[in-house]
């Protein structure tokens with residue numbers, strides 16, 4: 254075991270290897286508040302990468318309804334159960350990670366889902382956390398009765414549990430962009446990675462008998478494009494770009510701005526200890542206790558910042574840039590009512606207004622002698 | 630698995646059948662103790678035992694056989710070969726460990742005909758695990774030989790500059806050979822699926838839908854002709870398939886596995902070269918798929934001597 258620094262836990266932690274951070278790290282921000290669970294991302298991923306025999310059940314990208322949806326069955330319940338009650342002292346995690354709590358003879362505190370656990374990819378869809386009474390009217394935040402959508406991909410973790418678990422180093426993290434890949438030539442199908450990943454984002458191919466996982470659409474990223482699940486997103490909830498190292502921050506970089514400056518986007522179950530690189534803007538209508546459990550101690554600040562967005566032109570501008578270009582946006586700026594995204598060379602990729610222009614039609618159409626509804 | 634489910638032994642000169650795993654001929658550990666720093670404590674404990682309780686040397690003798698060596702384990706030629714019981718230990722030197730010793734011993738016989746050597750490896754197991762799919766693992770056995778027959782490399786699947794030649798048989802590969810390539814259809818016979826890519830566009834164009842196949846991973850082979858794979862290793866985690874595959878074999882399940890593994894005496898580059906009259910070392914590993922055994926979660930043996938009758 255080596256000592257490594259996990260900034261999301263605010264402390265050093267034990268990891269089986271002396272892992273060096275990659276030269277740069279691809280990262281994502283998902284705004285859960287805007288997701289409509291249309292599964293366009295899921296289908297985009299599926300039809301791009303996993304339409305072969307043996308990959309039938311594989312959803313490298315999935316969108317589940319919280320609290321009762323999960324793929325595979327109960328993955329998060331299992332994780333929480335294994336790690337016990339979350340203990341934070343301010344921004345420092347006091348409990349144990351999946352590495353630190355590994356039993357003797359194991360590298361990671363994991364579990365292997367059974368085939369049946371992968372059989373219901375959209376179980377719990379749109380099921381609210383409580384009964385909806387007749388006449389229920391929800392007029393406050395957080396909602397008394399709620400559900401929310403959680404879009405999930407591999408987190409291309411800084412300290413991947415899948416890498417730690419493989420006894421033959423068949424999984425590696427690319428130094429150039431931090432993408433985590435299963436070497437399709439070297440894997441011998443032990444499924445140790447499947448058991449180890451706390452997010453259950455490595456999956457076994459029943460036909461080729463080796464494990465596979467989300468590849469972050471690396472052929473696109475290498476060409477300066479965002480992955481399929483990002484560019485196809487109907488709700489424009491996603492952005493993929495590079496995040497700076499923990500001790501660096503560049504407010505012009507979209508991910509740095511969201512994660513480190515405004516601190517509006519948070520890691521999912523950071524207590525697992527893998528330092529995941531997908532960051533979520535928490536669903537503001539879900540109960541706070543639930544959000545604390547999911548996203549750690551930054552939840553209150555994140556929700557408050559997000560709710561104040563109309564007074565925060567920079568944050569508003571960046572949120573408007575989500576889903577506005579297929580290219581990777583390396584930096585952005587907001588001037589007046591216009592937000593602009595730039596590529597790596599500083600060339601403009603796209604500009605968007607902070608507020609979409611609206612036109613309000615007359616309630617009554619004289620020409621057609623008809624009443625009209627206004628739609629967006 | 631159960632321990633006593635029948636392996637054939639009537640009428641065979643089975644020296645040492647009553648030995649328990651604790652009474653292993655562990656002198657080989659002393660030979661390799663220097664190479665395995667991590668097992669120093671184990672080796673020291675064993676040294677004391679050897680001093681107080683010397684045991685007769687036991688080893689595998691490959692009898693000379695005229696003609697082709699039978700792949701059928703019930704062939705009478707095998708009854709003429711002496712069976713040695715190889716006690717097994719649970720692999721708990723490197724994580725992940727096997728949680729329990731589920732296969733305590735193997736029974737090994739060997740024959741050679743001047744061209745090839747074959748080993749009949751048998752063990753009791755009450756369930757046949759031959760399907761490779763999600764969270765399901767297959768039974769398997771492996772034989773390990775030093776590439777340099779004059780040395781005894783680390784039991785840790787060799788070490789740097791001490792390569793070993795490993796031959797692994799897997800029950801799932803046996804099914805591939807016996808019934809044709811097994812895949813998702815066989816693992817989930819009641820599942821529904823669209824037409825397979827190869828049905829729509831032919832084998833070659835369909836390859837792109839099988840990433841491990843494109844990467845030439847032997848796990849994904851669709852044209853397997855041997856259930857045994859030739860591999861090499863220079864320590865834990867380094868196992869790599871050999872470029873030239875020469876091992877063959879056959880495994881049959883009958884209240885346990887009866888597996889014949891066969892290799893040419895002159896097997897070629899990066900493999901072990903044997904010849905009549907030679908004595909070298911041999912070690913074994915076995916997996917019970919039903920117990921979740923795979924990879925390093927296995928039972929393994931210490932080195933034993935292997936002698937080829939002149």
Ligand code: SF4
Pocket residue numbers: 406407408409410413414415416433449450451452453454455466527
């Ligand atoms: S999310 Fe899982 S599969 Fe992806 S890098 Fe992290 S541990 Fe590995």
Ligand code: SF4
Pocket residue numbers: 287288289290291292293294295316404485486487488489490
């Ligand atoms: S495409 Fe976007 S909005 Fe639709 S389910 Fe996926 S993340 Fe949610």
